[in-house]
Amino acid sequence: MLLPVSTWQDIEAWLGKSRTIVIPIGSMEQHGPNGFIGTDAICPEVIVRHAESLAPDDMLVGPTFSVGCAQHHLGFPGTITLRPSTMIAAMEDWTESLMRHGFERIYWLNGHGGNIATIEAAFAEIHARRSFDPRGADNRPGIALKRRDWWDFSSVMSLCNQLYPTGHGSHATASEVSVTYHAYPDRARPEVKMSPKIAPSGTISDAVRYRQDFPDGRIGSDPTQSSVEDGAKIVAVAAEAVLEEVRRFAA
Amino acid sequence: MLLPVSTWQDIEAWLGKSRTIVIPIGSMEQHGPNGFIGTDAICPEVIVRHAESLAPDDMLVGPTFSVGCAQHHLGFPGTITLRPSTMIAAMEDWTESLMRHGFERIYWLNGHGGNIATIEAAFAEIHARRSFDPRGADNRPGIALKRRDWWDFSSVMSLCNQLYPTGHGSHATASEVSVTYHAYPDRARPEVKMSPKIAPSGTISDAVRYRQDFPDGRIGSDPTQSSVEDGAKIVAVAAEAVLEEVRRFAA
Amino acid sequence: MLLPVSTWQDIEAWLGKSRTIVIPIGSMEQHGPNGFIGTDAICPEVIVRHAESLAPDDMLVGPTFSVGCAQHHLGFPGTITLRPSTMIAAMEDWTESLMRHGFERIYWLNGHGGNIATIEAAFAEIHARRSFDPRGADNRPGIALKRRDWWDFSSVMSLCNQLYPTGHGSHATASEVSVTYHAYPDRARPEVKMSPKIAPSGTISDAVRYRQDFPDGRIGSDPTQSSVEDGAKIVAVAAEAVLEEVRRFAA
Amino acid sequence: MLLPVSTWQDIEAWLGKSRTIVIPIGSMEQHGPNGFIGTDAICPEVIVRHAESLAPDDMLVGPTFSVGCAQHHLGFPGTITLRPSTMIAAMEDWTESLMRHGFERIYWLNGHGGNIATIEAAFAEIHARRSFDPRGADNRPGIALKRRDWWDFSSVMSLCNQLYPTGHGSHATASEVSVTYHAYPDRARPEVKMSPKIAPSGTISDAVRYRQDFPDGRIGSDPTQSSVEDGAKIVAVAAEAVLEEVRRFAA
Amino acid sequence: MLLPVSTWQDIEAWLGKSRTIVIPIGSMEQHGPNGFIGTDAICPEVIVRHAESLAPDDMLVGPTFSVGCAQHHLGFPGTITLRPSTMIAAMEDWTESLMRHGFERIYWLNGHGGNIATIEAAFAEIHARRSFDPRGADNRPGIALKRRDWWDFSSVMSLCNQLYPTGHGSHATASEVSVTYHAYPDRARPEVKMSPKIAPSGTISDAVRYRQDFPDGRIGSDPTQSSVEDGAKIVAVAAEAVLEEVRRFAA
């Protein structure tokens, strides 16, 4: 079930059988010369929605948390970021809202490496309430919060390694660009050339340095390899992995 | 141009000719027995995207700010809210990000009456920086921030009054449900009955009282009148009004 | 009863018969060449105190919340503002304090258009606590929060339109200056001339732009029409309207 | 000059000759069986305004910061408090506003012992900006912030000791009640009896314990000694001391 | 008992007999030409640990809160500060953690005058929770919070006056430097000369002014008098005073 296009009665019925919800969480940041700014939000959303389409009764999908932690990409036009402290506050509010309705398990499918630290910090901030004051435990069970990065399933990693033995990279990767091309085939950019073919690698700090170190935005990748067809394959494998894991998480 | 499916080079090129961006801003909250929880995010997004399709060179559309101020709807499962203080912080971060790139005019197309106060408070919070310290003005022009509620164009109001002379209402309105049915025709719910046909009216405070006063979530509306066809008409009129206003705003 | 000059036993006795309190809320900001900086705090205070004098047993008046949201006036010396986020925190603390004592209904008589959004956002922030966690409802009833702008009674508006058919304006209005002259007749400034006689109109953003657009601080008004006598009339009509509305609100 | 009843041109003229402003700062809290809840705001306000009346050209008086830190008095109806963190934020905003206009010296005349720590913490928070980033010093001089408790002049203390050799106390003191009776003679409560005549002494923590330890709200005082006449004497002496100190501070 | 080198079972056992804990709290800031940057953290830590060694069963010592409010010293390399608002938040978290385990009395032995205001503001912030909502009192007793500045015992002050009849001073004092030399005799700096011998006195605001007014960092002191031997004497006297007071506080 997709929460944004469901009624509250649908969700009430869902809660009669399950206490689990899946939230795609991404970022709005540059993805090099042929990748979309919304890549990191699009990927988990597309994967989760495909998973939901396979088993609509087994998965409730919430709205996409689409703007995350991308301060290091602000040197490139179009990037939008939250400060980590704002993101923690927003994730708290989402979680408190869902707990109000009786949700006890939230599975966040993450599309952005730069979100990982802040998502985990937000989990600790949320758990801290019950940890400080366990009296609430009598009335309200604790909340289970799980983060999964969509590329971090062994089946997905195997496929990506097989598709892109070189130049997969770590930002604006060949695989994520393929997933977005699968989602928006009309907007694919096969014509874009890049130089060097494989982007440099390095570490990340602030936006000024990032743009100096990675002039076209990519890190370690050659996304000219990306294609709509590859994207379809990756989405299929990832969706299956997500579906299986969510079923176990909900159990 | 749609920012989430553009590259950073596209946005760089856009900034060479315009300093304006449009942000749809909505809410994730119950909309009665036949309305979608995502109604208030879907409506401005659909309208803006239709406007953009009419004149892609005249409008840049950012990601949708899809979760807003909906604390009063928390009595109904599925509603997700930000606290106003969190929403102010998030809108500040979005705006600061966009100003970093050179945007000078942000047009927020709003889909939720409950967002109005917090959006305006956020504008004041953002303007306060330059107001406290105008020295920044030498380096960076002030930012123009404008909110428009999509239903608040005279052409749109006329059409809605004509389509729904009675039972248009103020929450889960006949018109907004039509717009979402137009966007997701497969999910329309013509079969849902409601009693009373026209929901009661009243004032809003917290979620406990809201559910007592408005048991099925609607306020003053009869959205059984809603239809895919009406939605198409409303979107067409609203998109035209938005396009015209954005052109003036950008000038 | 006036809280600041009452004892705690007086308030304890009041709570034995009523759960309602009235708070004047204003701003400290320039009001053009002949208006006082404290105009927006003085007006609701004077009106409420006059209302209280008519029926001391029917109205408890708290201290005046005298500094509000006035960032846009910071280009003019003497203006003092809170950021909206600070104002929300302060209104929360006032409300929590009053709830601690058993107050269940707070009526905020507002004197400043620029406060409206932040007052409403503060209400949502305050209500959000109970909305997120309704278990508190068993022990403590929800709080009723109402904002009324003093000029927004039909009787007051009629009188102002009659007194000032042209040049009433929207900032440093003829009516508010009259109310403050009535309160401080020795400080009235009948000698001040203005040019143009009726100030320009327009929209508001930050303080730099405000001063450019409205060089002497007024918006759309000709307050050279203001007088002590007019002020007395306006206060009489407004006080009556407030008294009647507070009685209904408290019931 | 009194800022709330001045125009912005008056303040602009003041800034041509002085960079100093005086802010009365108090609290809204119970003051025992015959003291007003507003005592701590009324006292510094009355003293400062009397001082200003003696030398209107030598002193600019801002609005009264009338609600301070009074959490320990919340056990008594009518008390209103800010949390210290809110009070720090509000004092920052007031100070930033005044610095925007060119004020360089702010003298806070304090009426409440419970405010002392938070006022000083707010000063440190405000100074920290320049301390962290002294580059601002080129454009904008540092701000001088001074707190004076009105009872803490040797002339005032001598007078109080002489008027009330026993039972002056530390909360709801004989002297502060006299000052408020002088300000509001019609509201004096000579008829109120107290038992014990001199209230107990002790330390302060939270509101629950405070009410247990100090059942009628007083600490160590016998304010049945208070009178309108004493208040006049105290105000005269305190105003003179304030005026002299402000002149030195401004120099 | 020293908490950092105890096990949780040790603390569980301690809580079986006592609800009191002692926290040394200091600062990390310049202390003139021969004083250590950590002076204000070292002093209370050394004193408390000596006290604990005299009666390990009577005193539980927590970790040292070693970085406090030192914005005014930022003009001197090595100083590290928290903003007051951050320090309040951190002290809240420490206190909430300790209350979770059943501690009911926290004795903060303070080593820095510049911390006093913020520590007291933090106490008020912490107490405010119970003051706003006393219902928690049924389940959880209030917390007793006490601050003691280590130099503020009469026995300690007598000794310091006797050891340093002139040039004790108020920052980088002869006594505190002696205490740190006693703690780290190998790092004593008998060779350092200072000019003037006794540093100037004055008031404190921000770091830019502090360095102008107190060029080598000292205020009013001549710490060339400091010695390891004096430090031993001071620690002995202070530790005894702390031990006695903690025993009374815990009773």
Next chain:
Amino acid sequence: MLLPVSTWQDIEAWLGKSRTIVIPIGSMEQHGPNGFIGTDAICPEVIVRHAESLAPDDMLVGPTFSVGCAQHHLGFPGTITLRPSTMIAAMEDWTESLMRHGFERIYWLNGHGGNIATIEAAFAEIHARRSFDPRGADNRPGIALKRRDWWDFSSVMSLCNQLYPTGHGSHATASEVSVTYHAYPDRARPEVKMSPKIAPSGTISDAVRYRQDFPDGRIGSDPTQSSVEDGAKIVAVAAEAVLEEVRRFAA
């Protein structure tokens, strides 16, 4: 050089030759039946100080950030935690203080897995300032922030695997207990028995669940293997690795 026992002139001299500082960062939390509550603060502190002793001219060591993110351990007496949002604010203040003096590279040697996410989130929060407003870059270089977990050097991991082929674990590990025994040999607890010998493994959420899942506090470890001698070996290897890495980082 050790900052807490240095003078400001020492740090000024250091800055003449280096812009790098090392900060040990840990936690105050239960470490099972024979581990100290301060383990995670003690380990990086001991290692860094040993490294400094090997090459005092090559390493400046700041104070230990000793209380971190340990909400999940609050079920065990003695644990003290910061909320992640507080920890971010405190790390910002430390970093801003150090940047004020001219430090450009901060190396945080971390002793607690539960700190990792929040440290990285704090880095992003700190970098965001320059990312949002790169104009600061002209005056002030960006800051380099690096986190290293002390156990995460290959030489250290090899040694630990060799010393504890089974039961090294992930909380209250055999190696960290050894390091603390080396630091405080008199407090070693060879007599403590544990059952089961190797603790269970699992995932972490809030404190209530943690204590249910890991009844004596350990995760996956058998720290009865720990010894003073092992600790010495580990410290030697880790200190060498830290020294080498800091030299490279500073270059």
